[in-house]
Amino acid sequence: ICANEKLMRDVSDLLRKQNESSAVVEKKLAEVDQRVSQFEPIKIQIDGMELMVDPRDKKDFDVAMVAFKSADFLKAERGFALLVNNSAKSPLMPHFLYWLANSQYASGNFKEAAQNYRQMLSRASNHPKAPEALFGL
Secondary structure (H helix, E strand, O other): OHHHHHHHHHHHHHHHHHHHHHHHHHHHHHHHHHHHHOOOOEEEEEOOEEEEEOHHHHHHHHHHHHHHHOOOHHHHHHHHHHHHHHOOOOOOHHHHHHHHHHHHHHOOOHHHHHHHHHHHHHHOOOOOOHHHHHHHO
């Protein structure tokens, strides 16, 4: 009986340690998943379109849009210009160019606005904002 009790205790200790180890591994995997997910594309809906975009681009776009909606057009222009310069392959590029042009137009930089409206139209002539970009021109 003594040997069986010791064996049962040992098995119980092993199971407890295994459960503790599993919990640690699961916690570490969750942390890795959370860190990696920051770099995985996210699905967004914008102007009736569904796009997979870099979450950093989406965050920076939202910050620039807040500035635009707050009539801080110079801050918005800087934000959209950074996105245009740093995120060349983003599916949001037509949006970046459109809102950069709108920010420039609102600031009175009509020549730069026209260049960015044209660039937006040359990249995405069938974009939902294309008619508004033509109007801006």
